[in-house]
Amino acid sequence: SDVAAKIAAGEVVERPASVVKELIENSIDAGATQIRVDLMNGGLQLIRVTDNGSGIAADELPLALSRHATSKVEQIDDLEHIRSLGFRGEALASIAAVAEVTLLSRPRTAEQGAQISASSGKLSDITPAASPQGTTLTVRNLFSAVPARLKFLKSRNTEVGHCHHLLEQYALAYPEIRFTVFSEGRQIFGTPGDGQLSSVLVEVYGLPVAEQMAPLVSEGQDDDPERPRVSGYTSLPTCYKSTRQHISFFVNRRWVLSRMLTAAVEGAYHSLLLSGRHPIAVINIQVDPALLDVNVHPAKTEIRFLKERRVFAAILRAVRAALLEEPE
Numbered sequence: 001s002d003v004a005a006k007i008a009a010g011e012v013v014e015r016p017a018s019v020v021k022e023l024i025e026n027s028i029d030a031g032a033t034q035i036r037v038d039l040m041n042g043g044l045q046l047i048r049v050t051d052n053g054s055g056i057a058a059d060e061l062p063l064a065l066s067r068h069a070t071s072k073v074e075q076i077d078d079l080e081h082i083r084s085l086g087f088r089g090e091a092l093a094s095i096a097a098v099a100e101v102t103l104l105s106r107p108r109t110a111e112q113g114a115q116i117s118a119s120s121g122k123l124s125d126i127t128p129a130a131s132p133q134g135t136t137l138t139v140r141n142l143f144s145a146v147p148a149r150l151k152f153l154k155s156r157n158t159e160v161g162h163c164h165h166l167l168e169q170y171a172l173a174y175p176e177i178r179f180t181v182f183s184e185g186r187q188i189f190g191t192p193g194d195g196q197l198s199s200v201l202v203e204v205y206g207l208p209v210a211e212q213m214a215p216l217v218s219e220g221q222d223d224d225p226e227r228p229r230v231s232g233y234t235s236l237p238t239c240y241k242s243t244r245q246h247i248s249f250f251v252n253r254r255w256v257l258s259r260m261l262t263a264a265v266e267g268a269y270h271s272l273l274l275s276g277r278h279p280i281a282v283i284n285i286q287v288d289p290a291l292l293d294v295n296v297h298p299a300k301t302e303i304r305f306l307k308e309r310r311v312f313a314a315i316l317r318a319v320r321a322a323l324l325e326e327p328e
């Protein structure tokens with residue numbers, strides 16, 4: 001029903017940044033190498049994500065906007081081995097329940113693009129439309145039919161800030177993707193997409209800081225499939241922030257928040273008597289997907305490891321080694 005759809009939407013769609021997150025995850029899953037995000041009025045008036053990914057065939061457009069339609073999980077077993085960012089098949093349907101959505105797409109092999117719209121959850125017909133290869137998803141008038149939600153949102157700048165922060169995180173996780181972000185038609189963030197994490201660090205933290213970050217030192221190869229692999233950068237003792245919000249974690253390239261992981265990074269600094277400082281760090285962790293539970297929360301920024309202490313120890317060691325490797 002309409003009400004049920006709106007309640008379900010509330011779990012996925014909290015604010016404009018939650019919409020942006022779902023859309024760029026879809027673009028990443030579609031193999032895009034370029035992702036452009038446009039925002040008007042902090043995303044409330046318009047959010048548009050344009051990618052050059054695989055695209056969607058015309059006859060599959062209605063499915064993309066329907067609840068529990070996902071092209072990514074073939075069978076229940078697949079849930080244990082999720083490689084894609086999306087798997088629930090409810091994001092676009094939820095967004096379409098609380099906004100006007102237009103989906104325009106053209107797969108590589110199609111000669112012509114096609115378009116479909118949804119408003120208050122009702123789908124339009126599919127119409128042919130000119131489109132570059134890839135997908136453009138436009139979300140207009142988010143929450144205009146949900147005044148209670150609108151009231152909770154902060155100023156336009158605050159919402160743009162949330163979107164900006166989110167896009168920085170995804171850019172850090174995917175240095176090979178060229179991200180560009182526009183607010184009111186002005187570019188506010190961009191990355192070159194050259195595959196170098198160091199290039200993204202320059203865009204996110206600026207040059208003096210980016211130059212004071214040391215690569216994490218990973219341990220030698222071995223055959224233990226259960227051992228977490230850690231890579232990334234952490235700031236030298238000469239460079240730190242006064243707040244804690246500058247440590248980013250990606251588990252199998254999924255952005256996650258975790259006190260446990262933060263404690264591991266800070267523990268490395270403490271163990272070198274660098275306490276009281278809040279480092280800047282970007283930490284990539286690769287683990288066997290079977291050792292993860294990514295299904296904890298619909299928004300999926302929390303994560304549970306089945307062998308938590310091994311992950312903690314691997315991060316602590318890699319950060320310590322990075323700091324020790326640099327002459328003070």
Ligand code: ADP
Binds near residue numbers: 030065071091
């Ligand atoms: P999920 O990502 O969990 O599968 P979504 O509701 O986010 O669910 O998307 C539904 C489906 O629409 C996806 O499974 C995919 O097939 C298709 N889709 C959505 N966005 C894109 C995109 N940018 N490029 C290609 N396909 C897309």
Ligand code: MG
Binds near residue numbers: 026087
């Ligand atoms: Mg998705």
